[in-house]
Amino acid sequence: MxxxxxxxxxxxxxxxxxxxxxxxxxxxxxxxxxxxxxxxRASVWPRLEVFKSSSGNSFSYGVSNNGTGPALIKYAKIRDGSKYIKTWKEIKPFQNIRQSHISNRTLSPQNSITPLSYKGEDAKAFVKADGSISIELCYCSIYEECWVIDRSNQPTAVEACSIDNNQMFLQ
Structure with missing residues (x-):
């Protein structure tokens, strides 16, 4: 066989x-x-940048989304020195300003917002006060990937956007 x-x-x-x-x-x-x-994920990746603009008699802060997807801004933290503030008006020179809401909003790609703007003779006071102001934003993509950004514009990945209510900026 x-x-x-x-x-x-x-x-x-x-x-x-x-x-x-x-x-x-x-x-x-x-x-x-x-x-x-x-x-x-890469095709809808947000990339926020915080900037200031000042010239002559105008001063403003801006936030732009230079990424490819919408940025879901979860919170903003703004400090004047070591004190967290709730509104811009808590900073003395910022009493008569034009402002828009920055927390809990969606910023489309290639768009920007101006959360604070001033035109007038006191613009130099804003530039002087700017040295003690720190701005921090936490934002997420539509896939719930989150980052924290400050004025250095170097995003840091975080697990989720969480904040102590005492530190939250309300405008």
Whole structure:
């Protein structure tokens, strides 16, 4: 009786080949799904930048989104020296300013907002007061990836945006 080894049997060769092709296809599908998810996340990646502008008799703070996706701004922290403030008017020179809301808003890509702006003769007082002001924003992408940014414009990834209510800027 002529006995063929099990791995030389034509049916077994076909079965092992099908198994190998199935494993390779599974690996390629998993890797492709991973790449697709990374691409989707990168295509809606927000990138906030905080800036100030001053010239002559005008002064303003701005926030721009230079990323590819919307930035969901969760909170703002603003300090004057070591004291957290709730509104701009808590800073003496900032009594007569034009302002807009910055916390809890969505900033579309390639757009900016001006949370504080002033035009008038006292612009130099704003420039002087600017030295003691620190601004921190926490924002997330639509995939709930979150970052904290300050005036150095170097985003730091965080697990989630959480804040003590005593530190939250209200405007």
């Amino acid at each position: 002529n006995s063929i080894k099990w791995y030389k049997n034509p049916e077994m060769i076909v079965a092992l080949s099908a198994l190998l092709i199935g494993l390779v296809t599974t690996f390629i599908s998993i890797y492709s799904a991973y790449i697709d998810r990374e691409y989707a």
